[in-house]
Amino acid sequence: MLSEQIKVVLTEDEMPRQWYNLAADFKKPMLPPLDISGKPIGPDALSAVFPMNLIEQEVSTERWIDIPEEILGYLKLWRPAPLYRARRLEKALGTPARIYYKNEGVSPAGSHKPNTAIAQAWYNKQFGIKKLTTETGAGQWGSALSFACSLVGLECKVYMVRISFDQKPFRKIMMETWGGTCVASPSTETEIGRKILAEDPDTPGSLGIAISEAIEECVRSDDTRYALGSVLNHVMLHQTVIGLEAQQQMKKIGEYPDIIIGCAGGGSNFAGIAFPFINDRMNGRDIRIIATEPEACPTLTRAKFRYDSGDVAMMTPLLPMYSLGHTFVPPPLHAGGLRYHGMAPMVSHALREGHIEAASIGQMECYEAAVLFARTEGFIPAPETAHAIAEAVREAGKATEEGKERVILFNWSGHGLMDLKGYQAYFNGDLGNYPLPDELLQKSEICMQGLPIPG
Numbered sequence: 001m002l003s004e005q006i007k008v009v010l011t012e013d014e015m016p017r018q019w020y021n022l023a024a025d026f027k028k029p030m031l032p033p034l035d036i037s038g039k040p041i042g043p044d045a046l047s048a049v050f051p052m053n054l055i056e057q058e059v060s061t062e063r064w065i066d067i068p069e070e071i072l073g074y075l076k077l078w079r080p081a082p083l084y085r086a087r088r089l090e091k092a093l094g095t096p097a098r099i100y101y102k103n104e105g106v107s108p109a110g111s112h113k114p115n116t117a118i119a120q121a122w123y124n125k126q127f128g129i130k131k132l133t134t135e136t137g138a139g140q141w142g143s144a145l146s147f148a149c150s151l152v153g154l155e156c157k158v159y160m161v162r163i164s165f166d167q168k169p170f171r172k173i174m175m176e177t178w179g180g181t182c183v184a185s186p187s188t189e190t191e192i193g194r195k196i197l198a199e200d201p202d203t204p205g206s207l208g209i210a211i212s213e214a215i216e217e218c219v220r221s222d223d224t225r226y227a228l229g230s231v232l233n234h235v236m237l238h239q240t241v242i243g244l245e246a247q248q249q250m251k252k253i254g255e256y257p258d259i260i261i262g263c264a265g266g267g268s269n270f271a272g273i274a275f276p277f278i279n280d281r282m283n284g285r286d287i288r289i290i291a292t293e294p295e296a297c298p299t300l301t302r303a304k305f306r307y308d309s310g311d312v313a314m315m316t317p318l319l320p321m322y323s324l325g326h327t328f329v330p331p332p333l334h335a336g337g338l339r340y341h342g343m344a345p346m347v348s349h350a351l352r353e354g355h356i357e358a359a360s361i362g363q364m365e366c367y368e369a370a371v372l373f374a375r376t377e378g379f380i381p382a383p384e385t386a387h388a389i390a391e392a393v394r395e396a397g398k399a400t401e402e403g404k405e406r407v408i409l410f411n412w413s414g415h416g417l418m419d420l421k422g423y424q425a426y427f428n429g430d431l432g433n434y435p436l437p438d439e440l441l442q443k444s445e446i447c448m449q450g451l452p453i454p455g
């Protein structure tokens with residue numbers, strides 16, 4: 001038993017040298033982003049917020065985009081990331097399924113987020129930018145960008161959603177260790193922050209609010225740009241190294257997944273593992289690809305496909321996506337990175353076109369799965385990652401019932417070593433589920449009335 005293989009590793013020479021762009025392969029093209037009057041926006045409209053080299057990637061329909069050598073050099077600090085066979089979890093579940101997970105928690109910041117943070121910091125630096133502003137939910141993205149900025153040589157300012165700022169104080173210290181600055185959002189540093197605090201001084205905050213603050217600060221200076229940790233096309237692109245590596249790793253051991261799972265907040269780690277496999281599916285592979293989200297923030301499973309803004313103050317263009325409404329403030333569940341009102345337009349399009357499925361899971365089932373995972377596989381997962389684990393456990397259960405030897409692959413998007421307060425609350429019996437009542441869902445949609453309807 002002990003001699004059986006657990007890890008599948010690649011050498012640095014085997015790292016993917018190009019990112020995969022799913023936009024090249026959609027039969028039905030994605031809808032364009034719009035301005036508030038309903039007109040499609042061109043690349044120039046984004047130039048106050050993003051550098052042109054990233055905007056080019058945002059609108060690209062090239063299938064493969066070269067990864068610059070210098071970016072590969074930075075990624076080698078932790079990539080290729082190992083693929084694990086979860087043998088002990090399988091045994092505990094008594095399942096005939098073979099469960100694999102891609103461990104993205106091995107990056108310096110502890111999640112998949114540095115895959116795009118490094119790329120975004122590097123392209124901004126090439127463009128002559130001096131400082132990046134951003135938002136962060138759970139703190140993973142803020143730490144990833146602070147880490148990337150310190151390597152590449154940029155200043156970094158992070159607006160961290162208030163509830164996570166209070167729940168995860170060590171994330172701020174990580175950001176400061178890498179030279180970044182972190183403030184709780186809503187803050188008194190921006191107009192929108194002050195306005196929201198005046199209306200509701202005790203608000204837990206939301207990613208939508210933090211994005212508004214980060215953009216407001218960015219547009220004040222010419223040498224500052226904004227970096228988004230998820231949602232946008234170029235972020236999905238940078239994350240595809242995950243799935244491209246996983247494809248090679250599976251091939252090395254003569255396996256191929258029947259089911260691929262990722263948790264989805266803004267959609268980036270899911271896209272990272274899923275998009276290269278969606279390409280296989282388009283080419284005839286019989287696989288199921290599942291995005292999982294909290295039942296408290298059910299964007300893919302219960303929201304409508306709409307044009308909506310990415311932030312509360314409506315500073316972003318209108319994006320075609322599943323959205324709960326940009327004013328939606330989700331309950332204070334511990335998976336801070338899954339509390340976003342919208343979903344990446346590329347992931348939304350993939351769902352609309354039938355390439356993927358979506359499932360929602362309650363907080364308690366996620367913690368149960370996370371604790372089982374930690375007690376069998378050792379690694380303590382982030383609460384976001386727990387949503388992927390819980391779905392893998394569900395699918396392994398179905399394989400057991402049906403007596404099928406299914407191969408399940410999921411993305412282990414990050415570790416939970418900075419998220420232990422959530423575990424503490426779980427062990428103390430202080431956690432519960434937050435199913436979203438229909439009335440709240442309907443109320444949160446009101447803010448989208450009058451916005452253009454996608455065709």
Ligand SMILES: Cc1ncc(COP(=O)(O)O)c(C=O)c1O
Nearest residue numbers: 140230265266267268269337414
């Ligand atoms: C560990 C981890 N997993 C998943 C997510 C969700 O983000 P995304 O859907 O962009 O991968 C986050 C976001 O903060 C995260 O920190």
